Amino acid sequence: MKRSVTEMVFMLLLLTLFVGCSFVTIERCASFYQRMLREQRQDDQVQLPYLVLFNRLQGVRGDQVRVQRIGDQECLMIREEIDGRTYETVFYVQEGQLMELLMGANRPLDLSAGEKLAASAPIRFELQGSSLQVQWQGESGIATLSLELKEDAE
Secondary structure, eight states, rough: OOHHHHHHHHHHHHHHHHHHHHHHHHHHHHHHHHHHHHHHHHHHHHHHHHHHHHHHHTTTTGGEEEEETTTTTTEEEEEEETEEEEEEEEEEEEEEEEEEEEEOOOOOGGGGGGGEEEEEEEEEEEEEEEEEEEEEOOOOOOOOEEEEOSSOOO
C-alpha cells in the first residue's frame, strides 16, 4: 500500500509539473502574440494611410496638389474638376485618424466634417515640384515616403 501512495504522489507531482510548464508556455506565447499585434498596429498606422494617399493620388498632376496649414493641421489638398465644377479634397490627421474632406472649391473649411479613413500617426506633408514627401512620426521613429506626381495631363 505504501508503494501505491508513493506512485500517486509521484504522478501528482508529474501532473503539477506538466500543468506548470503548460501555463508558462501559454503565457510566453500570449506575450509574443500581443507584442506582434502591437507592432502590427504601429506599422498599420503608416502603411494604411500611405496606401490610401497613394491610391488617391494616382493620375493626379503636381499642379493640382498643394500643402496648406489650416489652424494646427497640416493638410494635403487636391484640386479637381468634376462635371464642370471645381472641388477640393483635403487630407489631414485628426485625433489619430487620417481624414478626408471633399468640398466645393473656395468654400470655408470645416475640418470636423471630414470622413475617417484609417488610423494614422501624425503626418507631415512636403511638396517640392512634382515630388510629395509624406512623413509619419510614430513611437518607433520617423517613416518618410515619397510619391512622384504626374507633371503633364494625359
